[in-house]
Amino acid sequence: MSTVTTPDTRSPEARPALPDGSAWSRWANAHRKWLFAAPAMAFVAVLIVFPVAWTGYLSLTDAEGSVRAESEFIGFQNYLDVLADTDRFWPAVWRTVAFTGVVLLFEIVLGMAIALLLWRPFRGERWVRVAILLPLVATPVAVGMMWRLIFDPNIGMANQVLSWVGIGPQPWLSGQHSALPTTMFIDVWQWTPMVVLILLAGLTSLSDEPQEAALIDGASTWQRFRHVTLPLLMPTVVVAILLRGIDALKTFDILYATKGRGGGSFHEVETLNVYAYGLSFDYNDYGVSSTVLIIFFLIIIGVMWALTYRKKGLQR
Amino acid sequence: MRRRSILGTSLAVVVAMGVAACGGGDSGEGSDTLRITLVNHVWTENLKKALPEFEKQSGLKVEVTQLGEDQLSDQYNVKLNAGSSDIDVMMYRPLQEGKLFAKNKYLADLTDRTKSDSAFEFGDFQPGPVQATTYEDKVVGVPIITEQEVLYYRKDLLEKSGFTAPPKTLDELKAQAAKVEADNPGVAGFVARTGKAAAVTQFSSFLYSFGGDFVDAGGKASVDTEQAKQAYAYYGGMLKDHGPENISTDMSWSEAMAIFTQGKAAFYTEANSLYKNATDPAKSKVADTVGFAAFPAGPAGSKPYNIPSWALGVNDASENKDNAWKFIQWAAGKEQSLVQQKAGVPGARASVWANPEATSTYPKDLAEATTVSTANGVGHDRPLVVKVAEAREIVGQPIVDAITGKDSAASADAANEAFQKFLDDEAK
Numbered sequence: 001m002s003t004v005t006t007p008d009t010r011s012p013e014a015r016p017a018l019p020d021g022s023a024w025s026r027w028a029n030a031h032r033k034w035l036f037a038a039p040a041m042a043f044v045a046v047l048i049v050f051p052v053a054w055t056g057y058l059s060l061t062d063a064e065g066s067v068r069a070e071s072e073f074i075g076f077q078n079y080l081d082v083l084a085d086t087d088r089f090w091p092a093v094w095r096t097v098a099f100t101g102v103v104l105l106f107e108i109v110l111g112m113a114i115a116l117l118l119w120r121p122f123r124g125e126r127w128v129r130v131a132i133l134l135p136l137v138a139t140p141v142a143v144g145m146m147w148r149l150i151f152d153p154n155i156g157m158a159n160q161v162l163s164w165v166g167i168g169p170q171p172w173l174s175g176q177h178s179a180l181p182t183t184m185f186i187d188v189w190q191w192t193p194m195v196v197l198i199l200l201a202g203l204t205s206l207s208d209e210p211q212e213a214a215l216i217d218g219a220s221t222w223q224r225f226r227h228v229t230l231p232l233l234m235p236t237v238v239v240a241i242l243l244r245g246i247d248a249l250k251t252f253d254i255l256y257a258t259k260g261r262g263g264g265s266f267h268e269v270e271t272l273n274v275y276a277y278g279l280s281f282d283y284n285d286y287g288v289s290s291t292v293l294i295i296f297f298l299i300i301i302g303v304m305w306a307l308t309y310r311k312k313g314l315q316r
Numbered sequence: 317m318r319r320r321s322i323l324g325t326s327l328a329v330v331v332a333m334g335v336a337a338c339g340g341g342d343s344g345e346g347s348d349t350l351r352i353t354l355v356n357h358v359w360t361e362n363l364k365k366a367l368p369e370f371e372k373q374s375g376l377k378v379e380v381t382q383l384g385e386d387q388l389s390d391q392y393n394v395k396l397n398a399g400s401s402d403i404d405v406m407m408y409r410p411l412q413e414g415k416l417f418a419k420n421k422y423l424a425d426l427t428d429r430t431k432s433d434s435a436f437e438f439g440d441f442q443p444g445p446v447q448a449t450t451y452e453d454k455v456v457g458v459p460i461i462t463e464q465e466v467l468y469y470r471k472d473l474l475e476k477s478g479f480t481a482p483p484k485t486l487d488e489l490k491a492q493a494a495k496v497e498a499d500n501p502g503v504a505g506f507v508a509r510t511g512k513a514a515a516v517t518q519f520s521s522f523l524y525s526f527g528g529d530f531v532d533a534g535g536k537a538s539v540d541t542e543q544a545k546q547a548y549a550y551y552g553g554m555l556k557d558h559g560p561e562n563i564s565t566d567m568s569w570s571e572a573m574a575i576f577t578q579g580k581a582a583f584y585t586e587a588n589s590l591y592k593n594a595t596d597p598a599k600s601k602v603a604d605t606v607g608f609a610a611f612p613a614g615p616a617g618s619k620p621y622n623i624p625s626w627a628l629g630v631n632d633a634s635e636n637k638d639n640a641w642k643f644i645q646w647a648a649g650k651e652q653s654l655v656q657q658k659a660g661v662p663g664a665r666a667s668v669w670a671n672p673e674a675t676s677t678y679p680k681d682l683a684e685a686t687t688v689s690t691a692n693g694v695g696h697d698r699p700l701v702v703k704v705a706e707a708r709e710i711v712g713q714p715i716v717d718a719i720t721g722k723d724s725a726a727s728a729d730a731a732n733e734a735f736q737k738f739l740d741d742e743a744k
Contacts (some may be wrong), residue, residue, distance in 0.1 A: 009460075040472065049334040055369035063417060065419065065420055065702070065703075066396075066397055066422075067397050068399060068420075069420060070398065104460075105379075152562050153560075153561065153562030153563075153564060154561065154562065154575065154580060155578065155580075169561060169562055171562045171564075172564070173564070173565060174562060174563070174564030175562075176565070176720065247340070259566060260386075260511070260566055260568075261386065261513070262512070262709065263509070264514075264565065264566055265512035265565040265566060265712070266509055266565065266716065281389070281390050281393055282705040282706065283703060283705060283706045284393070284416065284703065
């Protein structure tokens with residue numbers, strides 16, 4: 001290891017001969033920094049750079065039907081078409097943003113509340129923690145199927161429960177306007193525990209002294225939360241927002257499992273991800289689909305950049 | 317956490333394509349292992365029971381991949397796009413993917429093989445289905461399952477409401493559905509598929525029976541004709557007025573079938589090939605009381621679709637085509653076709669249909685309804701185009717608009733315009 005950390009400043013001739021003085025060993029020794037990084041770089045190239053680059057290329061062509069079929073290079077025509085599409089594309093953008101915004105708000109607020117409740121030790125703490133984390137370990141498709149049954153307008157449990165308190169049956173997932181809020185609810189149900197987990201880790205690492213000082217100064221519970229706990233916890237909150245935000249933007253499984261292809265007959269829950277999936281798997285419009293994905297990719301990078309920038313500002 | 321899968325859904329395809337393109341070719345000509353991909357269907361269940369017999373007699377090992385319709389479609393999209401050779405025999409929908417696959421040259425030309433084999437007797441297959449598996453005069457598939465739309469109904473509920481026979485016309489259907497619904501709170505008069513794309517095939521029989529079609533004789537879009545508008549208004553209106561409460565507009569056959577088999581609906585229009593779901597006591601609460609009738613007549617008569625829903629093809633990139641053909645010879649052969657038809661899956665062989673034994677196991681009324689439908693049926697149940705999925709969404713829009721109480725005539729006008737544009741694009 002020491003040869004790696006302390007550079008050998010002697011001239012090549014002055015260095016001791018390697019055990020096997022072949023040309024290969026000498027070459028390998030001279031290029032070791034590239035050699036060691038090569039597997040990781042190859043991995044990134046094959047699994048990330050190549051697909052993104054090829055998607056970028058496809059987005060500039062009119063590829064459809066089969067990606068092996070002949071396609072023409074059409075420049076930015078797809079981009080112009082997609083950005084002018086007020087029928088499917090912009091509503092999908094709006095839904096993606098609305099979905100992400102709403103679930104993020106609920107998940108952070110609820111997650112914070114639950115994390116604060118679980119912060120101090122109490123009897124049965126372990127069981128409560130396990131119960132709260134259960135939704136997190138279920139696979140999203142199974143979760144989607146489960147809620148689809150619960151929300152079935154005719155035989156589902158949700159309407160059964162409502163009828164006990166005298167409320168009439170609701171359409172839930174099958175309503176044109178209630179489908180998106182219902183999927184948001186499912187997402188909040190499943191992913192709030194992850195926020196709890198992150199915030200709880202942050203809370204546990206906080207020192208007790210500022211709290212005690214505030215207590216002695218006579219601060220109320222709310223004041224202690226607002227002026228002591230929250231500012232100290234802010235970097236963790238930003239991490240939670242960042243992770244959940246990016247995940248929420250690209251939610252696919254819950255939407256697909258509950259509403260199927262195209263996000264329902266009226267595209268009620270069609271977000272950008274669902275739209276791009278339909279374009280490539282139902283319509284075989286690989287060019288347009290790639291265009292939507294590249295635009296989506298840029299949106300996510302933009303959001304990520306904005307959030308990390310903000311995070312740095314906060315940590316300063 | 318699923319980081320890095322930002323472009324997950326479709327990019328995974330691209331990666332798979334790249335990887336599969338490099339990885340092909342591991343099975344040499346005439347490998348003993350045959351890889352077949354089948355859909356979840358009664359046909360597949362029956363076939364799997366008989367597979368050991370084929371393996372014994374041919375000495376081949378058969379690996380079956382079995383998927384739902386949508387997943388199967390996705391699988392083909394990924395693997396065939398990549399030119400992968402790891403599918404030998406593929407079960408596909410001639411009317412849904414047939415044109416696309418043939419145009420992309422995914423399906424091997426089977427013309428010579430079908431001609432050279434006298435025992436297989438390709439001439440025995442009904443001409444309609446064969447036409448659907450033929451592309452530019454080349455046979456690219458062998459039809460295995462045919463289906464017709466029939467009326468499923470509840471004998472007990474009809475009797476209770478004083479009806480002695482199932483409806484013969486669409487007007488009677490509406491009247492009976494309304495009466496049964498009024499007599500039985502909590503039971504819908506009528507149920508059928510409601511999903512925009514899923515409903516199109518079952519709606520097609522209504523469209524034809526009102527005298528319309530998706531495309532007219534001149535090849536122009538025709539979903540804005542008076543007949544088509546009436547059909548949309550009828551189908552959507554039945555579901556809106558006599559369908560289950562809070563009706564979802566996402567239902568495919570499995571959801572609609574569930575409502576019927578849970579005893580929550582009196583009438584249900586659906587493909588006859590799914591009848592086992594309604595008559596099997598393990599799956600259906602109404603197994604004892606379900607009846608079948610021919611599709612009710614509209615102004616233009618009773619014109620249900622009569623189509624080949626599934627066929628077997630050989631992947632053009634397969635390196636095991638001889639054995640793939642051996643499998644098709646067996647699975648679509650006379651013997652297996654008879655076994656399948658007796659087990660409830662209507663096939664495409666004329667000789668099997670002529671054999672009374674083949675339908676001896678069917679409910680009597682279903683066999684009768686099927687005979688009627690086969691005689692006056694229409695050979696397609698969706699627009700015959702390359703990009704069927706997209707076309708179905710276009711012509712299906714007025715259906716969901718009618719179900720949700722919107723102006724379905726205006727919606728049909730809009731759909732016609734979009735459909736004509738789609739046809740023009742495809743003709744380019």
